[in-house]
Amino acid sequence: MSSLQILDVSKQYGQTEILKKINIDIDDGEFLVLVGPSGCGKSTLLSMIAGLDTVSSGDIRIGAQRVNDLHPSKRDIAMVFQSYALYPNMSVEQNISFGMEMRGVPKDERAKAVKEVARMLQMESLLSRRPGQLSGGQRQRVAMGRALVRKPKIFLFDEPLSNLDAKLRVDMRTEIKKLHQRLGATIVYVTHDQIEAMTLATRIAVMKGGELQQLGTPAEVYNTPNTIFVATFIGSPSMNLVPSRLERDGDAGGLALLVSGVDGAAPLRVALPPQSAAVQAYAGRELIAGLRPEAIGNGNLVKSASTREVRAVVEVTEPTGPDTLTLLRLAGHEVTARLAADADYRAGQEAEFTIDLAKLVLFDRDSERRIC
Template structure:
């Protein structure tokens, strides 16, 4: 396996710049996920790594080699596509072995490698079948087998699970995670599914309009999103956002959240004591407070140690099985709380919200970047 380094990469199609000065480093054996909505540039960046798209400016390095001008077949990469791209007239065995045959690998060695990979992917009983006789999950395993059998320096996955149903996606996600651990493979994986990104990645690069918004571990992206865009993209259900004004009260920084449309009306005061960044430059200014639904819980007693207690009214109840999602009105604001399913709530109930303020995020109102 090999490391990957991307330096100031730019891609233009005519006058349109779709990849804008992207720089990323991936260590040998790491799993990188490129995450973003359709059209953000993630597949284009993957194709640039593969050599299927030329790089306009910058540098792409695989291991010790700069590969800007290296043909795709000479980059020692293997790609797994969304469409599987299997040969319909070939058996599973021949589909997996085809690349090895083209490279002149002797038949005996080919058979050994195909057998090892087929056993690893649990498709050894399907080797005589053709793709039309396989399920979607089985086809995806064959596509992965064709990539794995080559033992490339880097594996590239382009939304490989998007054509599968929810149950199969979960199974294949687990399979990919297991294979990464077993092979210690260097993987670059494109998806628009934030659950896939969070569960698979060592590091995630979130793209928007061809720009990397944040490049970090899943935990860092979840707990300290760089901006409002990332905070709303990562997390299910998404983060709650409240407009507020910061003031100091008895040496404490407090977020005044309006509960009415009247500027002089009632306000909710949330203490930000213990926030992990200095807020002194924002005293007297408008900010956005971000609170994740799982950081709002129900309480019958006042809670201390970083928790604020706010009373609201239940507006909508959504049972999801393990949890219950409660939409709660705080004056003109509506927040979503994820609570234990054993708590009995109904529309119109008063609801004491215990907010874990230590996990709150504060964003600049104008730039929407995390303070």
């Protein structure tokens, strides 16, 4: 396996800028997920790592080697595509071993490698079948097996699960994670599905409009999003965002958050726990306050110095089994709370809820970047 460096990489098609000075450092054995909406440039970046597209400026390094001008066949990379790209007239065994045959690997070595990979992916019984006789999940396993027998420096996955149904996606996600843990492989994985990103990655690169919005562990990206875009793109349901104002609270240098009232509702004033100097500097200014749904509870949150009680009106409840997603009206704003599974509310009911301000994230209203 090998490390990967993406240094100030940009891509233009004519006057159109697709990628803008992307910098990502990937250690040997990491699982990096490139995530973002369609058209953000993640697949273009993957193609440039693979050598299927050229770099307009910047460098791509695999290990210590600059590979910008290196032919794809010389980069020692294996790619798993969204479309599987299997040969329909070949058996599973032939599909897996075909690349090795083209490289002149002896027959007995090919057979040994295919047997090892088939056992790893639990598809020994499928080796004599052709792709047309396989399910979507089985075809994806074959595509992964073809990549695995090469034992490359880096694996590239281009939205490999997007053609599968919901249950199969979950099963294959687990298989890919097990595979990474077993092999310690360096993997770069492209998806638009933020749940795939959160569950698979050791680090996530969130992209938008050709720019890197944030690079961090799943916990960092989820709990301390750099921008409002990251806050809303990562997490299901996404982070609640409400326009607010930061005000001085008393003579001891405290702060309060004044949530502006809408649709005739009264504003909501909430005293904040001690804040950083960066937040203190925003006293008297408008900003955007963010809270994840699980930071709003009805008795399922442990009360502490950072929790506060607020009143809100219930609009909709959605039991999910382990918890209940509840749409509330807080100072007239719609917010989603993740409540206890036994939460029992009716539409229109006003009740008291707990918010955990230790999980509060504040954003600059104009730049949409995180303040703290």
